[in-house]
Amino acid sequence: MSRNARRGWLVATATMMAICVxxxxxxxxxxxxxxxxxxxxxxxFWLSLLGVLFAGLLILDVWRxxxxxxxxxxxxxxxxxxxxxxxxxxVAGATLLMGWVxxxxxxxxxxxxxxxxxxxxRWYAIGLFAIAGSFGVYYVFTRWLDVLxxxxxxxA
Amino acid sequence: MESLGYLMAGLGAALSFNNLLFAFAGCVLGTLIGVxxxxxxxxxxxxxxxxxxxxxxxxxIIMLCAIYYGAMYGxxxxxxxxxxxxxxxxxxxxxxxxxxxxxxxxxxALAIAAIGSFVGGIVATILLVVVxxxxxxxxxxxxxxxxxxxxxxxxxxxxxxxGRNILAALLMTALGLLLxxxxxxxxxxxxxxxxGVEELYDGIGFVPVVMGLFxxxxxxxxxxxxxxxxxxxxxxxxxxxxxxxxxxxxAIGRGTVIGFVLGLIPGVGAIVPTFxxxxxxxxxxxxxxxxxxxxxxxxASAETxxxxxxxxxxxxxxxxxxPSSPTIxxxxxxxxxxxxxxxxxxxxxxxxxxxxxxxSFFVGNVLLLILNLPLVGLWxxxxxxxxxxxxxxxxxxxxxxxYGLKQxxxxxxxxxxxxxxxxxxxxxxxxxxxxxxxxILGPMMEKSLRTTLEISGGSFAIFLDRPLALALxxxxxxxxxxxxxxxxxxxxxxxxxIE
Numbered sequence: 096m097s098r099n100a101r102r103g104w105l106v107a108t109a110t111m112m113a114i115c116v117x118x119x120x121x122x123x124x125x126x127x128x129x130x131x132x133x134x135x136x137x138x139x140f141w142l143s144l145l146g147v148l149f150a151g152l153l154i155l156d157v158w159r160x161x162x163x164x165x166x167x168x169x170x171x172x173x174x175x176x177x178x179x180x181x182x183x184x185x186v187a188g189a190t191l192l193m194g195w196v197x198x199x200x201x202x203x204x205x206x207x208x209x210x211x212x213x214x215x216x217r218w219y220a221i222g223l224f225a226i227a228g229s230f231g232v233y234y235v236f237t238r239w240l241d242v243l244x245x246x247x248x249x250x251a
Numbered sequence: 252m253e254s255l256g257y258l259m260a261g262l263g264a265a266l267s268f269n270n271l272l273f274a275f276a277g278c279v280l281g282t283l284i285g286v287x288x289x290x291x292x293x294x295x296x297x298x299x300x301x302x303x304x305x306x307x308x309x310x311x312i313i314m315l316c317a318i319y320y321g322a323m324y325g326x327x328x329x330x331x332x333x334x335x336x337x338x339x340x341x342x343x344x345x346x347x348x349x350x351x352x353x354x355x356x357x358x359x360a361l362a363i364a365a366i367g368s369f370v371g372g373i374v375a376t377i378l379l380v381v382v383x384x385x386x387x388x389x390x391x392x393x394x395x396x397x398x399x400x401x402x403x404x405x406x407x408x409x410x411x412x413x414g415r416n417i418l419a420a421l422l423m424t425a426l427g428l429l430l431x432x433x434x435x436x437x438x439x440x441x442x443x444x445x446x447g448v449e450e451l452y453d454g455i456g457f458v459p460v461v462m463g464l465f466x467x468x469x470x471x472x473x474x475x476x477x478x479x480x481x482x483x484x485x486x487x488x489x490x491x492x493x494x495x496x497x498x499x500x501x502a503i504g505r506g507t508v509i510g511f512v513l514g515l516i517p518g519v520g521a522i523v524p525t526f527x528x529x530x531x532x533x534x535x536x537x538x539x540x541x542x543x544x545x546x547x548x549x550x551a552s553a554e555t556x557x558x559x560x561x562x563x564x565x566x567x568x569x570x571x572x573x574p575s576s577p578t579i580x581x582x583x584x585x586x587x588x589x590x591x592x593x594x595x596x597x598x599x600x601x602x603x604x605x606x607x608x609x610x611s612f613f614v615g616n617v618l619l620l621i622l623n624l625p626l627v628g629l630w631x632x633x634x635x636x637x638x639x640x641x642x643x644x645x646x647x648x649x650x651x652x653x654y655g656l657k658q659x660x661x662x663x664x665x666x667x668x669x670x671x672x673x674x675x676x677x678x679x680x681x682x683x684x685x686x687x688x689x690x691i692l693g694p695m696m697e698k699s700l701r702t703t704l705e706i707s708g709g710s711f712a713i714f715l716d717r718p719l720a721l722a723l724x725x726x727x728x729x730x731x732x733x734x735x736x737x738x739x740x741x742x743x744x745x746x747x748x749i750e
Contacts, residue, residue, distance in 0.1 A: 103679050111422055118429055121444055125436075132705035135436035135443055138697045139429060146425035153418040169678055171475045178474040183671060186467070186646060190663045193654075202650075206643050213474075213639035224640060228647055241305035242655040 096160050097167040104157045108150050115146030181212045197247030202229035254384045254606075261606030265313070265614050273310045274611050276302075277317025278618045284318065285325020285341075286630050287641060292322035292521075293578040293687075294465035298645060300458055300585060301652040308589040309604050313611040315585045316565075319578055320372060320612075323521065323561045324619055327364045327554055328630050331357055340521035340557045343529045347542065347549035358627070359491045360550050365623040366491075367503045367555035372616035375511040375562035379569075380609060382515075383598075386570035390595035395706070396713055399699035400723035402692050405517040405573040407727030410685050411734045420682045427686030430455055431693025438701050450661040457584040457691060459653040459666040464683055465577070466649045467670025470642055472677055491547070499551035502532050506555030513556075514563020517575040520684070521560050528556035562612055568593050569605060572695070577687045584691055588656065592695075 096104070118139055125136030171179060185205055192201035206225040215221055236242040264270060280302075284295030296318050303311035326341035331348035344364065351360040393401065410420040433444045434454030445451040491499070506528040513524040532552040533542045542549050567573045572594025574580040586593045591601065598605050623630070653666035676683055707713035714720050 100679065107675070107679055107681065108419075108422070111426060114426065115429070118444070125441065125443060128709065129439075132709050133701045135439050135441040138700065139432050139443065142425050142428050142432075146422060146429065149418055149422040149425060153416070153422055156416075156418055175475045179471050179674070182467075182471060182474055182642065182646070183667070186650065186663075186667050186670075189650065190660055190667065193650075193663070194660050202647065206647070209643045209646070210639045213642060215637065215639040224643070228643065232647060232651070236301070236651060236655070240302065242301055242651065243658050244651065244654065245658075245660070 096157070096162060097165050097169075098162050099167060099169045101157060101160065101162055103169045105154060108153045108157065112147055112150035112154070115143045115150060118143035119147070178213060181209065185209045185212070193245045198244040199229045199233045199247050201245075202232065205229075254380060257602050257606040258380055258610055260603065261608075261610035262613065264309070264603065264607040265610040269310060270313055270607065270611060271614065273306065273314040274317045274615045275618055277314040278321040278615055278622055281318035281321020281323075282325035282328075282619070282622060282630060283321075283633065285322035286328050286633050287636070291326075291465070291469065291578075292319050293461070293576075293581055294469045295319075295322045296578055296581045296585075297458070297461040298466045298648040298652055300462075300581075300588070301648065301655045303585065304588075304655055308591055309607050311589055312582075312585060312591075312604070312608050313615075315582055316608060316611065317615045317618075319582060320558060320561045320615060321619060323557055324365065324368050324554075324623060325630070327368075328361065328627065329634065331360045331364070331550070332631055333634060340525050340560075341553075342522060343525040343553040344550055344557075346529070347544070347546045350543070350545035351547065351550065354545050356545065356547075359495055359547060361627045362624060363491050363495065363499050363547055363551045364554040365620055365627075367499065367506065367551045368558035368623075369616050369620040370503050371507045371510055371555035371557070371559035372562050372619070373613060374507045375514070375559040376609065376612040376616070378511050379562055379566050379612070383566050383570045383609070386566065387595040387598040390571050391599065393595070393719075394717070395699040395702040396717045396720040397723065399696060399703055400714070400720040401571060401573060402696045402699065404723045404727040405567070405575070406685065406689060406692065407731050408517045409575075409688050411727070411731045416682070417731070417735055420685045423682055423686040424689045427689025428693040428696070430460075430686075431690045432697065437694055437698050450659060453657070454694075455665060455690075456653075456656060456662050458588065458656050459662040460669050460690060461577075461581050461584065461687060462649045462652050463666040463669025463671075464673035464676075464687065465581075466645065466652075467666060468673025468677060468683075470645055471670065471674040474638070474642060495547045498546075498548045501535075502528075502548035502552035503555045505531055505535075506552040507559045510556035510559025510561075511563035514560040514575070515566050517567055517573055517688075520576055521557055524556040524560045525553040528552040558616075565609075565612070569597070569609070570595065572597075574688055574691060577684045580687050580691045587691075 122136035122140035122143060126134035127136045127140055128134050170176065185208055189201045189205035192204060203225050206228045207221055210221050210224060233244055237244055265274070280299055281295060284299070285292070296315055299318055300315065303314050306314065323340060327344050327348070330341040330344040331352050334345050334349040348360045348364070351357060406424055410417060410424055431454070433451055435441070435452060436443055442452060509528045509531065510524045513527070529549055529552055532548050533539045536542065536548065564575045564579050567575050568579050568583060572592060574583045583593055591597060591604070649666060650663055653662045654660065656662065673683060703713055704710070714724060
């Protein structure tokens with residue numbers, strides 16, 4: 096295991112352990128047992144306790160593993176990192192926009208931005224894909240498949 | 252005999268125009284998903300759930316099952332033509348399939364894969380018909396203690412076989428179960444872990460979580476390692492020669508048995524039967540040195556086992572309500588979205604639905620054969636779709652899928668959050684499969700355990716009084732202990748991550 100991978104495992108496992116500790120505390124706020132038997136906090140309490148145990152053992156296990164010294168990075172850099180981040184940012188932006196301007200406009204912007212950022216440079220191809228993927232998809236899903244999507248501001 | 256009557260009625264329903272259309276659409280979409288590198292059956296099934304939101308339950312399940320086995324076949328095309336498995340189970344097909352393509356025999360490789368998949372799928376479905384109904388009848392005698400033990404057994408096997416690091420798999424299982432507890436307590440109706448957030452009262456939606464973990468997570472990985480592929484294809488001659496038929500027939504038979512039997516065991520991912528079938532074929536071959544250099548029986552065995560596994564893994568889902576892999580868990584989620592709980596009671600309460608779905612497997616396998624033999628050139632062309640369009644198109648489906656079920660933007664945020672989480676966990680090589688299975692089984696496990704303890708007045712000794720429950724709990728725990736103590740003995744069955 097490389098040094099960076101080990102660091103990643105330790106951080107991830109410690110975070111999971113913290114979630115389990117938090118869940119133990121929350122479970123204790125619920126009743127563990129009542130007169131009918133196990134209460135709402137029963138299952139989550141024991142699960143969280145097991146989670147803390149497994150996380151603790153895993154941290155020990157990872158800590159004891161020999162470290163291989165190399166330049167291996169866990170997460171991408173440069174252009175690869177840009178592509179990953181732009182996808183996350185575009186979905187987050189589209190979700191925010193959808194609440195304000197509806198599915199069609201949000202998707203129009205989302206598709207145009209993302210296809211451009213991922214390497215497409217032909218404006219007519221981006222435009223056609225954006226219209227089909229926003230207005231076209233909205234029409235197909237709402238009219239043909241009866242799936243409700245956030246309507247635009249012009250919807251009655 | 253009763254099963255046969257139901258099956259015939261189911262076949263009639265499966266051949267109705269609407270259901271035929273759903274099976275056809277599922278096979279086309281599934282093959283498309285399988286062809287596109289970076290999207291596996293679990294992701295494909297998850298992101299296409301929105302297409303079924305407003306179908307009737309039977310149509311929705313038929314379509315999603317067809318997507319599943321369509322994707323299992325579609326992965327073959329990329330394995331043979333560009334040496335990139337469209338889904339994990341097709342890794343083994345790359346070994347000889349790509350060599351055949353380089354020798355100008357891509358058509359034969361794809362044809363024998365389609366025929367092997369067809370035979371494996373049909374025979375496995377016949378075995379499913381024979382096994383599932385008696386198993387479901389037996390499971391009807393189960394009480395809550397047996398159901399709890401059965402679910403623990405399923406999870407233990409998945410944990411034991413799903414990853415190199417059992418502690419990580421156990422931790423992911425615990426977290427998946429904890430996640431499933433968010434929302435209203437199923438027994439007392441008290442809110443848990445909701446923190447006053449209204450959207451959490453219904454719990455964390457299974458569909459946004461799997462779309463995030465599989466759909467968005469896999470896409471982020473694909474975006475990071477974007478590649479261009481050189482297609483090796485001469486698809487004019489696709490009919491196998493007499494010698495190729497002779498070499499493949501035994502491999503198809505053996506692959507069917509291995510695929511179906513391993514499909515019955517929870518936790519054995521699709522890659523294990525394909526690998527075992529390939530190794531067996533190499534062992535029984537008179538010329539093992541041909542393997543890795545374009546042996547058609549290598550392709551036939553792996554692809555047959557792959558499809559037989561896909562159909563075999565439906566047995567634990569339909570008869571016992573226990574999903575054996577993440578893709579089957581997604582299918583189970585689709586059942587639940589449609590107000591159905593897979594398992595023995597479904598055979599009793601909705602026999603017409605269950606048997607129509609089972610009968611549709613026969614129809615789907617025939618459709619796949621028709622779609623894949625003459626249209627393989629068309630599928631190969633899909634590999635030329637630029638990543639910018641592919642990625643954006645998949646994300647549109649993910650957003651619609653996450654939003655569409657409850658019309659909630661909160662669920663889109665959940666999908667994105669789990670997408671990033673899935674990407675990080677995959678980068679670290681954490682096993683995701685146990686968490687997904689735990690997420691879907693969690694509410695049922697809790698309910699079974701609490702009902703059992705209410706019956707016993709809070710005493711765990713009830714498990715000692717019920718031999719079947721005790722055996723179901725003991726066997727997987729012993730297997731798990733054995734894997735921890737002697738990991739090398741189980742190395743062939745274990746893998747880094749299921750699908």
